[in-house]
Amino acid sequence: MEPGDSTKQARAAAQLRKGVLEYCVLALMRDRPRYGVELLHALEESGALATSQGTVYPLLSRLRRDDLVTTTWQESASGPPRRYYALTDSGRAALDEFTRVWPGFRNAVDAFLTTPHPSTGDTQ
Amino acid sequence: MEPGDSTKQARAAAQLRKGVLEYCVLALMRDRPRYGVELLHALEESGALATSQGTVYPLLSRLRRDDLVTTTWQESASGPPRRYYALTDSGRAALDEFTRVWPGFRNAVDAFLTTPHPSTGDTQ
DNA sequence: ACCTGGTTCCATGCGATGCAAGATACCTGG
């Protein structure tokens, strides 16, 4: 990670994350509870969604505030205890909602980027 | 799209638009200049990216402030004059950047939503 | 015992963005 990477590409990627990160975090909790740093690493490995602690922890606080996740403390073999985050029913419902909405959104953006825009627009 | 639609689905879609709208608007100007209401209608027809004037006009002001578009006034056969927005070289470069970044981002989200997350944390 | 480093958690403040609501101006038709 290059600090100070304020290129246009980085800026576009940063804006893209908005709103999507929340649901990718929920998706990571789909199969089993996760703790903060674990989520951070999983996002980093994905490449396009790498982010920082300053983003993940406020996000997790919002998810807990909105009752989308519940948390349980658990001891760690090496290090301080970890707070594990698990989906609630509401969280799973939100994830399902997003899973339904996402393809339409993705296809719409794909269409804007790849489809030629004919000049046969509206001629009033 | 009913106004006042504050369902979870609408909320997810609203967050998704963040950052993407800017580049979809740039993409609409790729082949020819467009004016505000025209862009608004094109976005509305796409379904997933429908938005309002209060979103589009501040966005267009930012694009002009950042020298991504230039504007020219043009008379209309019926109605007030229209301000047409056209891509600058910087605007076209930004659009190309986004076109390069988008597939990786899209595929990353697809992977989070569709891939089962094994306890090994091995993502590929 | 001390202290350095690694791990894990969290809070604060800033900048950017989407959006509702409202204001202004032009043209056509009754």
Place this chain on the structure above:
DNA sequence: CCAGGTATCTTGCATCGCATGGAACCAGGT
């Protein structure tokens, strides 16, 4: 002249990603 549609723009609010900083716990070296 007034009503309605078209077209532009501004203001204030809420939300979100992120940099920055701090706190707590554990292990190992001196």
